[in-house]
Amino acid sequence: MENEQALQRDRAADSDLDKGLKDSFPASDPLSMIRTSIPSGRTDPDEAERTKAKPDVDPPASPARADARTVFKDLKTIIKERPLATVGVVAAVGFPWGLTR
Structure with a gap:
């Protein structure tokens, strides 16, 4: 066998x-x-130098995107400052939500 x-x-x-x-x-x-045979990054040296010297600083595409970024930054700081309170809030919201699923 x-x-x-x-x-x-x-x-x-x-x-x-x-x-x-x-x-x-x-x-x-x-x-x-x-290694890959496909080049990545900029292939034009003049354009690469121009970008290094003066990067494009465009405003966000919409004010909503900028507001969303600030909201996420605020949430990150709150979570870092008070992690236990954050866990409590998430548990309080998640428990009833889990019961209804």
Whole structure:
């Protein structure tokens, strides 16, 4: 019985499907994880220098986005200052919500 199991394991390890999968995935090529042939970032050196010297400082696309950012910043500071109170509020809101689901 042990010989039979060993034969089945060997056959399963050498199947065409396993070989095809190993050959087709980039993980089988360790260099593809480190290096890519596709360039990233800026390719124009003049534009890169201009951007470094004077970055584009555009206002937010809408006032609502700016307001949302300030709300999230305020929430982060409240959570950092009073983590236990935050947990209590979340539990108080989450418990009834969980009961209704």
